[in-house]
Structures are given as C-alpha cells and as structure tokens.
Amino acid sequence: MRDTTDRVLVGLLFLLASVACEEERDPELRPHCPSWKTEVQDAVETRCAGCHPSFSRYATFTSDALARPGALDSPILTVLAPTTTIAGHRVPVETRAMLTAWVTSCDLRYSDTPVHAGGLLDPRSDDFHAKAWRASQYSTTTCRDCHGSLSSGRGDAPGCETCHAGGEEACSTCHARIYEKGAHGVHISGGALGLRYECALCHAEPETFRAPNHTLLPNGELDELPPEVMLGEAAGPNAHYDPASGTCAEVACHVARPGDTAAARPEPVWTAPLSEPACDRCHGEPPAGHVSDRCLDCHPSPVQPDGTNASRHLNRQVDLGRSGSGTCDDCHGSGASGAPPPSLSGATDPRVPEVGAHRAHLEPSRRLANPAACGDCHLVPTEISQPGHVDTPAPAEVFPEAIRATSLAFGRGITPEFRREDLRCSGVYCHWAAEPHWTTIGLNEITCGSCHPIPPDRAPHYPGLRITECGTCHTSTIDLLGNFRFVDTPEGRRTTHINGRVDF
Ligand code: HEC
Ligand code: HEC
Ligand code: HEC
Ligand code: HEC
Ligand code: HEC
Ligand code: HEC
Ligand code: HEC
Ligand code: HEC
Ligand code: HEC
Ligand code: HEC
Ligand code: HEC
Numbered sequence: 058m059r060d061t062t063d064r065v066l067v068g069l070l071f072l073l074a075s076v077a078c079e080e081e082r083d084p085e086l087r088p089h090c091p092s093w094k095t096e097v098q099d100a101v102e103t104r105c106a107g108c109h110p111s112f113s114r115y116a117t118f119t120s121d122a123l124a125r126p127g128a129l130d131s132p133i134l135t136v137l138a139p140t141t142t143i144a145g146h147r148v149p150v151e152t153r154a155m156l157t158a159w160v161t162s163c164d165l166r167y168s169d170t171p172v173h174a175g176g177l178l179d180p181r182s183d184d185f186h187a188k189a190w191r192a193s194q195y196s197t198t199t200c201r202d203c204h205g206s207l208s209s210g211r212g213d214a215p216g217c218e219t220c221h222a223g224g225e226e227a228c229s230t231c232h233a234r235i236y237e238k239g240a241h242g243v244h245i246s247g248g249a250l251g252l253r254y255e256c257a258l259c260h261a262e263p264e265t266f267r268a269p270n271h272t273l274l275p276n277g278e279l280d281e282l283p284p285e286v287m288l289g290e291a292a293g294p295n296a297h298y299d300p301a302s303g304t305c306a307e308v309a310c311h312v313a314r315p316g317d318t319a320a321a322r323p324e325p326v327w328t329a330p331l332s333e334p335a336c337d338r339c340h341g342e343p344p345a346g347h348v349s350d351r352c353l354d355c356h357p358s359p360v361q362p363d364g365t366n367a368s369r370h371l372n373r374q375v376d377l378g379r380s381g382s383g384t385c386d387d388c389h390g391s392g393a394s395g396a397p398p399p400s401l402s403g404a405t406d407p408r409v410p411e412v413g414a415h416r417a418h419l420e421p422s423r424r425l426a427n428p429a430a431c432g433d434c435h436l437v438p439t440e441i442s443q444p445g446h447v448d449t450p451a452p453a454e455v456f457p458e459a460i461r462a463t464s465l466a467f468g469r470g471i472t473p474e475f476r477r478e479d480l481r482c483s484g485v486y487c488h489w490a491a492e493p494h495w496t497t498i499g500l501n502e503i504t505c506g507s508c509h510p511i512p513p514d515r516a517p518h519y520p521g522l523r524i525t526e527c528g529t530c531h532t533s534t535i536d537l538l539g540n541f542r543f544v545d546t547p548e549g550r551r552t553t554h555i556n557g558r559v560d561f
Pocket of ligand 3: 215
C-alpha cells in the first residue's frame with residue numbers, strides 16, 4: 058500500500074515537472090520532436106543502413122563523429138546537403154528537416170515519452186538516464202516505480218534489463234568499459250605479460266552494488282570520484298599510490314630490484330600511454346650489473362622465446378634455470394651432470410660447439426682413459442654466482458688460467474688452448490701433439506696412435522716394437538695382450554693411461 062502511494066507520488070511529480078516545462082514554451086514555437094524510437098530509427102533503416110549498417114545502433118548514430126546535440130554542422134546533417142554528389146545522401150526534404158530538428162532542437166531524443174528529456178540515452182547529456190539515477194542516490198524506487206521489476210518493465214517503460222544484462226545493479230552495467238580508463242586494461246584484461254588481476258589488487262572490492270563505501274558513503278551521500286586506491290598485500294609491503302600525480306611506487310611487480318638503473322619506469326604513471334616493446338619498464342634488459350643479455354641462458358623458464366611465461370614471471374621470486382631449482386643441470390646438462398647436452402640453448406647435437414665432445418670425455422666408452430673432470434677444462438663453480446661462472450658473456454671459458462694447478466690438460470707445463478675459430482684444441486697434455494676437432498664425434502677422430510705414435514719415435518722405443526710388448530716396461534698401464542689395465546678403486550675402475558705421468 059505504502060509502495061503504491063510512493064509510486065503514484067513519484068509519477069505525479071514527473072508529470073507535473075514535464076507539464077510545467079512544456080508550459081514555459083510557446084506551443085506554436087515548440088518544434089515537433091521526433092524521437093529515435095518513433096521516426097529516426099525507421100528513416101535510418103530505410104535510407105542509410107543499406108550503406109552504413111552500423112548506423113542502426115543509436116549509440117553509433119549519435120557518436121561524436123556523426124552527431125552532437127544542438128550542432129547544425131553534425132556530419133549526418135552536412136552530408137545530406139542538396140549539393141551532395143552521393144546518391145544515397147539525396148533524401149526527401151522532410152527527412153532532412155526531421156533529422157535537423159532531431160539534432161538541433163531535440164537533444165537526439167530517444168523515446169517519445171514526455172516523462173524523460175531528450176538526452177535520456179546520450180551519455181554526453183545532463184539528462185542521461187544514469188545521471189538521473191545517480192542523482193537520486195541510486196534510489197531503489199525512483200525508476201522502478203515506472204519501470205517495474207528488472208525483467209518485465211511496466212507498461213511502456215521497459216525494465217532496465219532490456220538493455221543491461223543482469224539489471225542496473227550488475228557490475229557490468231557500470232564497469233563494463235573500465236578497461237578503457239587509465240591502465241585498467243592491461244591489469245584486468247591482460248597485456249603482453251599475460252597476467253590478469255582482480256579489482257581487489259588495488260581497491261576494496263564491493264561484494265554487491267549496495268556494499269557500504271562503494272558508491273554511497275555511510276551517511277547515504279554520493280561517494281565522489283575518484284575511488285580510493287588501496288593496494289593490497291599482493292602489490293608488496295611498501296607499495297603506495299599517489300593520487301595527485303597518479304603514480305605508483307615500490308610496487309613489487311614494477312620494481313624487480315630497487316636501484317636497477319636500467320629500469321625505464323619503475324614508478325609507473327597510471328594514465329601514461331603504454332609503449333611496446335615494454336620489457337625494460339620494470340627492470341633493465343638486462344638489469345644493471347648483468348653481464349649477459351641472453352636471458353634464456355639463465356632464466357629459461359620465465360622467459361620463453363615468445364616473451365614470457367606468465368606463471369613464473371612476476372611471481373615475486375627470481376627464477377633461475379628450467380625448473381627454478383637452481384641446480385647445475387637446471388640450466389645446462391642433464392642427470393646431475395651440468396655438462397651439455399643439452400646446451401644452454403637446449404641443443405643436443407654434438408656437432409653444435411656448445412655440446413661437442415663433452416660426453417666422449419665424461420663417459421669415455423672406448424676405455425682409453427678415465428672420465429675427464431669438468432675441472433680439466435673449466436673453472437667449476439660450487440654456486441651459480443661464484444666469480445668466473447656467469448660473469449662473462451658467451452661462449453663458456455675453456456682452460457682458464459685459474460685451473461692450471463689442478464687440470465690434467467695443463468700437464469707438461471705448456472698452455473692448452475681451445476680455438477673457437479676452427480674448434481680444435483692444441484697444447485693439451487692429454488692429446489700430446491695432436492690437435493683434435495671438438496665436434497667430430499664417432500668418426501675415429503681419436504684412435505690408438507693419434508696422440509702419440511705406436512711405438513713412440515724415441516728411445517728406448519724402436520720401430521717394430523709391438524703393442525703386446527709395451528707391457529714389459531709400462532706394466533701398470535698395459536698388459537701383455539696389449540689391453541689397458543683397469544683396476545677397481547674407490548673412484549671406480551681406473552687406468553693409469555693419461556694420468557699426468559708416464560707409468561711403468
Ligand atoms: C548508397 C549508399 C549510401 C547511402 C544509402 C548513404 N550513404 Fe552516407 N556515405 C556513402 C558514401 C559512399 C560515403 C563516402 C564515404 C567516404 O567518403 O569514404 C558516405 C559518407 C557518409 C558520411 C561521412 C562519413 C562517415 O561515415 O563518417 C556520413 C555522416 C553519412 N554518409 C551519412 C549518411 C546518412 C545519414 C545516410 C542516410 C540518410 C547515408 N549516409 C546514406 C554512401 C551512402
Ligand atoms: C513516471 C514514470 C517514469 C519514471 C519515474 C522513470 N521512467 Fe524511464 N521511462 C518511462 C517511460 C514511459 C518511458 C518510455 C518508453 C517509450 O518510449 O515508450 C521511459 C523510458 C526510459 C528509458 C528508455 C528506454 C526505452 O526503451 O524507451 C530509459 C533508459 C529510462 N526510461 C530510464 C529511467 C531511469 C534511469 C529512471 C530513474 C532515474 C526512470 N527512467 C524513471 C517512464 C518513467
Ligand atoms: C534502451 C536501453 C537502455 C535501457 C532500457 C536502460 N539503459 Fe541504462 N544505459 C544504456 C546505455 C546505452 C548506456 C551507456 C553505456 C555505455 O556508456 O557504454 C547505459 C548506461 C547505464 C548506466 C551506467 C552509466 C555509467 O556511468 O557508465 C547505468 C547506471 C544505467 N544505464 C542505469 C539504468 C537504469 C537504472 C535503467 C532502468 C531504469 C536503465 N539504465 C535502462 C541503455 C539503457
Ligand atoms: C592495478 C590496480 C587497479 C586495478 C586492478 C583496478 N583498478 Fe580501478 N583504479 C586504479 C587507479 C590507480 C585508479 C585511478 C584513481 C585516481 O584517479 O586517483 C582507478 C580508478 C577506478 C575507477 C574510477 C575511474 C574513472 O576515472 O572514472 C573505477 C570506477 C575503478 N577504478 C573501478 C575498478 C574496477 C571495477 C576494477 C576491477 C574490474 C578495478 N578498478 C581494478 C587502479 C586499479
Ligand atoms: C550503478 C553503477 C555501479 C554498479 C552497478 C557497480 N558499481 Fe562499482 N563503482 C561505481 C562508481 C560510481 C564507483 C566510483 C566510486 C567512488 O569514486 O568512490 C565505483 C567504484 C568501484 C570500485 C573502486 C573501489 C570503490 O569501491 O570505490 C570497484 C572495485 C567497484 N566499483 C566494483 C564493483 C563491483 C564488483 C560491482 C558489482 C558487484 C560494482 N562495482 C557495481 C558504480 C557502480
Ligand atoms: C648469465 C646468467 C644470466 C643471464 C644471461 C641473465 N640473468 Fe638475470 N639474473 C641472473 C642471476 C644470477 C640473478 C640474481 C639472482 C639472485 O640474486 O637471486 C638474476 C636476476 C635477475 C633479475 C632480478 C632483479 C635483479 O636485478 O637482480 C631480473 C629482473 C633479471 N635477472 C632479468 C634478466 C633479463 C631481462 C635478462 C635478459 C635480458 C637476464 N636477466 C639475463 C642471471 C642471469
Ligand atoms: C610490469 C613490470 C615488468 C615488465 C613489463 C616485465 N617484467 Fe620481467 N620481471 C619483473 C619483476 C618484478 C621481476 C622479478 C622477479 C619476479 O617477480 O618474477 C621480473 C623478472 C624477470 C626475469 C628474471 C627471471 C624471473 O622471472 O624471476 C626475466 C628474465 C624477465 N623478468 C624478463 C622479462 C621480459 C622478457 C619482459 C618483456 C616481455 C619483461 N620481463 C617485462 C617485472 C616486469
Ligand atoms: C674436454 C674439455 C671439457 C670438459 C671435460 C668439459 N667441458 Fe664443458 N665445454 C668444453 C668446450 C670446448 C666447450 C665449448 C665452448 C664454446 O662454446 O666455445 C664447453 C662448453 C660448456 C658449457 C657451455 C654450454 C653452452 O651452451 O654455451 C657448459 C655449461 C659446460 N661446458 C659445462 C661443463 C661441465 C659442467 C662439465 C663437467 C660435467 C664440462 N663442461 C666438462 C670443454 C669441456
Ligand atoms: C642459472 C643458470 C645456471 C646454473 C644454475 C648453473 N650454470 Fe653453469 N653456466 C651458466 C651459463 C649461462 C654459462 C656460460 C657462461 C659463459 O658463457 O661464460 C655456464 C657455464 C658453466 C661452465 C663452463 C665454464 C664457464 O664458467 O664458462 C661450467 C663448468 C658450469 N657452468 C658449471 C656449473 C655448475 C657446476 C653449476 C652448479 C653449481 C652451474 N654451472 C649452475 C648458467 C648456469
Ligand atoms: C723398454 C721399455 C719400454 C717399452 C717396451 C716401451 N716403452 Fe714407452 N717408455 C719407456 C720409457 C723409459 C719412457 C720414458 C722416456 C722419457 O721420459 O724420456 C717411455 C715413454 C713412453 C711414452 C711417453 C712419450 C714419450 O715420448 O716420452 C709413451 C706414449 C710410451 N712410452 C708408449 C709406449 C708404447 C705404446 C709402447 C709399446 C708399443 C712402449 N711405450 C713400450 C720405456 C718403454
Ligand atoms: C687421447 C690421446 C691418446 C691416445 C688416443 C692414446 N694415448 Fe697412450 N698416452 C697418452 C698420453 C698423454 C700418455 C702420457 C702418459 C700418461 O699421462 O699416462 C700416454 C702414454 C701411453 C703409454 C705409456 C704408459 C703410461 O700410461 O704412461 C702407453 C703404453 C700408451 N700410452 C699406450 C697407448 C695405446 C696402446 C693406445 C691405443 C690403444 C694409446 N696409448 C692411445 C695419450 C694417448
């Protein structure tokens with residue numbers, strides 16, 4: 058009962074208001090106001106839509122590019138000038154007059170009802186229906202008194218749901234185009250980094266439209282724009298936003314390491330246009346202090362060839378290696394051995410220099426020698442960031458001076474060398490005078506006789522000395538059948554062949 062009285066009252070008020078308005082003007086001077094629903098839409102369908110299909114939508118036909126309320130120079134009027142050369146633009150005088158009145162005197166009126174002013178559906182107008190509802194402090198009755206329940210509407214007045222899926226209180230009614238404002242788009246819909254965030258990352262997110270402090274203050278008054286930005290825990294402990302400058306600072310996602318001078322925009326401005334490519338916005342590419350810009354060498358998992366791997370990037374920890382475990386075989390090598398294959402770039406073919414003869418040295422299948430140690434050719438780190446490991450650009454260092462005292466390759470006191478240009482080694486103790494080719498595998502690059510002649514060419518050896526005779530002097534190395542002796546030791550089965558000294 059109370060409800061009905063209210064409704065009648067509101068209806069009366071509206072009617073009175075409109076009647077009052079109409080009485081102010083001289084009925085003779087007041088132009089007839091065509092509306093979209095009664096005349097304009099029909100005219101557009103018949104005369105324009107054939108060539109301009111999008112004009113059938115009120116929002117398109119009244120967009121800034123085509124029509125502005127009150128403006129005689131609106132394109133939809135100027136193109137229809139009698140002098141036009143486009144056949145479709147030669148319309149009857151009445152049509153042109155009707156459209157002219159609609160634009161210049163009727164605020165692009167949407168419906169014919171005297172209840173609402175012309176700009177009812179024009180977001181530019183003060184009479185835009187959403188503004189009227191907001192002005193009523195989002196009253197639950199003002200509109201529904203005539204428009205009825207959400208779905209059905211009442212009489213001529215359609216329910217809000219006719220145009221707003223879920224009704225006027227659905228989040229999408231007001232926030233569907235939030236991604237157009239500031240940097241909402243990249244955060245909500247996902248940008249190049251492929252991450253999407255909830256409103257709650259930066260705002261107190263209301264559970265329902267009517268939640269306190271959403272659009273209304275506790276005292277019932279309107280909460281004026283802009284809304285408060287409340288960066289949550291996920292943005293980092295010191296993250297803060299300055300509304301005056303629209304700048305975020307100390308946000309964990311935007312600062313990979315404080316003081317990285319190569320980072321272009323660690324304090325992003327909310328409304329600044331996005332520039333691509335954008336990898337150097339939050340950290341350098343690479344960050345200051347890095348020695349190499351081949352990110353994939355050390356960060357293969359977060360960084361994929363096509364950019365990034367969303368699940369590992371921006372997870373608030375620096376991921377190293379394929380799995381992030383940081384173990385030696387996480388970046389190169391496999392099965393606990395850090396030696397390629399695979400190489401840093403994932404190559405497994407031994408014809409690739411980064412892979413080469415690693416396996417032949419570490420698992421010597423022809424039983425000519427004991428397995429080589431990484432330390433025979435490289436300085437071996439015990440931790441990733443140890444000096445000499447990843448602190449120089451590619452390629453990897455082979456035979457650095459630092460291993461002279463401990464490496465077998467430096468035997469005989471001469472300096473071994475790996476020549477990148479022809480991929481051969483020279484001066485390597487183990488190979489004696491030979492200069493083997495690093496990537497020739499399985500083609501008899503190394504045979505009995507390729508390092509030292511059999512027999513050697515100096516005394517006490519003599520030409521014709523046979524392999525079955527070597528063992529008479531080099532007893533610990535070779536037996537009288539000409540086979541190397543392998544002896545069980547705590548380190549495994551071992552030979553004294555190629556161990557740094559001539560054995561007898
Ligand atoms: C027979 C096809 C045809 C019909 C029907 C037609 N137009 Fe056009 N319209 C054109 C062509 C062609 C152009 C020129 C496009 C260009 O310059 O690239 C144009 C351009 C326009 C433009 C300027 C360009 C733009 O899209 O912003 C407006 C405004 C316009 N027409 C309005 C109308 C209106 C209003 C009607 C209906 C009263 C209408 N046209 C009917 C063919 C047509
Ligand atoms: C006094 C009754 C009444 C009240 C109150 C009222 N409206 Fe309406 N409204 C109508 C009528 C009648 C129509 C016209 C339907 C038609 O064109 O036939 C209409 C049309 C509309 C339309 C256009 C829909 C269409 O298809 O024509 C919108 C939007 C609208 N009203 C929004 C609102 C909002 C928002 C409020 C509250 C601020 C409100 N109305 C309050 C009666 C009312
Ligand atoms: C004839 C279709 C139509 C009807 C019916 C309609 N609206 Fe709308 N409404 C629109 C359009 C169009 C927009 C603008 C959307 C945009 O900006 O993209 C809009 C926007 C809104 C907005 C959002 C404004 C903003 O700030 O973004 C609110 C709130 C709203 N309408 C309330 C209502 C209410 C309440 C009713 C029912 C009384 C209603 N509408 C009925 C077409 C309609
Ligand atoms: C990454 C942080 C972030 C996220 C996520 C975010 N916002 Fe915002 N929002 C902001 C900032 C910053 C402003 C600007 C505040 C200012 O102007 O002081 C803003 C402004 C707004 C405004 C006012 C816009 C205007 O100018 O008209 C609304 C409404 C809003 N946000 C709603 C939302 C909704 C709804 C979501 C979720 C769909 C969301 N925001 C997600 C940071 C965010
Ligand atoms: C009728 C329009 C309308 C509807 C429906 C609506 N909002 Fe809002 N929302 C606003 C306005 C206006 C603001 C700006 C308020 C301010 O400046 O304090 C806002 C602000 C926000 C903000 C920014 C933080 C805040 O509270 O100020 C978030 C987040 C948000 N809305 C989420 C939602 C969600 C989620 C829903 C659905 C449950 C929703 N909104 C429904 C109009 C609406
Ligand atoms: C040679 C190995 C290596 C390469 C190549 C490499 N990084 Fe790093 N990166 C590291 C190490 C080691 C850390 C430090 C990890 C730690 O301190 O926990 C690191 C840390 C980072 C951090 C965290 C912030 C910082 O400055 O410490 C970022 C961001 C980063 N790298 C980005 C990159 C990008 C982008 C590239 C390619 C342009 C790249 N890195 C190439 C090894 C490398
Ligand atoms: C929005 C800021 C931002 C942008 C833009 C950005 N990064 Fe990052 N990046 C970070 C942060 C913060 C870290 C610190 C570690 C973490 O949170 O994952 C990081 C870490 C990294 C790392 C180190 C490994 C890791 O994930 O821990 C690499 C490599 C990297 N980013 C590459 C890229 C590439 C490639 C791009 C461009 C496609 C890019 N980043 C764009 C913020 C960003
Ligand atoms: C017989 C000498 C030798 C031994 C033993 C050796 N390497 Fe290498 N290593 C090389 C050569 C030669 C290269 C190729 C350098 C180049 O690309 O110029 C290389 C390259 C590498 C690379 C760089 C791969 C890339 O993709 O750039 C890594 C990592 C590596 N070795 C690790 C190891 C580890 C770990 C061990 C022990 C398990 C080991 N190596 C044992 C000679 C050796
Ligand atoms: C985050 C990735 C990563 C991890 C984890 C890693 N390395 Fe490396 N390693 C590299 C890169 C990159 C190179 C090539 C450096 C260069 O080009 O100088 C390399 C090269 C090497 C080399 C060749 C010599 C050199 O320094 O150039 C050896 C040996 C080596 N690593 C051993 C290890 C050992 C042992 C571990 C475990 C303690 C390990 N690596 C863990 C990235 C890694
Ligand atoms: C009569 C004893 C004797 C026999 C048999 C013998 N060696 Fe030797 N070998 C030596 C002596 C002694 C040296 C050390 C020479 C030196 O230090 O000047 C040596 C050194 C070597 C060296 C080191 C290279 C060099 O020129 O100093 C090689 C390699 C070698 N022998 C291989 C062989 C092979 C292969 C056979 C069998 C075909 C063989 N030896 C048979 C006594 C012998
Ligand atoms: C990869 C190079 C290489 C190949 C291939 C090679 N040797 Fe040797 N050999 C050496 C070196 C270096 C020494 C020097 C002594 C040492 O360090 O063991 C040596 C020493 C020897 C010695 C002296 C005893 C000793 O251990 O010092 C004998 C005997 C010998 N080799 C026999 C052979 C026979 C037989 C073959 C073929 C089945 C062969 N070698 C293939 C590099 C090689």
